Amino acid sequence: MAKVKVHVFLKPGVLDVQGKAVEGALQGLGWPGVSEARVGKLIAFDLADDVADKEAEVKRMCETLLANTVIESYKIEIA
């Protein structure tokens, strides 16, 4: 069984309001050194061993369901 992690982030240039909110809140709470905050999703799941080409299948999952590829990019980690 493989442990799969998919990181989904808004593409650079797409306004990340959640990131801006986190950045503003941290600065307001006394951490002025925080910048460029982005908030993304992290999807973790187990994938059965009988799935043949895991990397390609997970890529297809991302394109189909996990990421909105118009505005989001993703990164796949399989361990």
Add this chain to the structure above:
Amino acid sequence: MAKVKVHVFLKPGVLDVQGKAVEGALQGLGWPGVSEARVGKLIAFDLADDVADKEAEVKRMCETLLANTVIESYKIEIA
């Protein structure tokens, strides 16, 4: 400048409805080998070099704002 990544996940045992939804959707789309899906948050930001003990400061950010430690756990990566 340090690149900080914070992973926030619901603790094991806390019902992750978003994870269940992703799992059900992937299985329904033709990937029955998917199980134990969990959806978390990934917060990435830059931290200025003049922050002294980065690890401790980021831990304090998590406890204060980024994670609800009653139901969520977090993992810090500083690069």
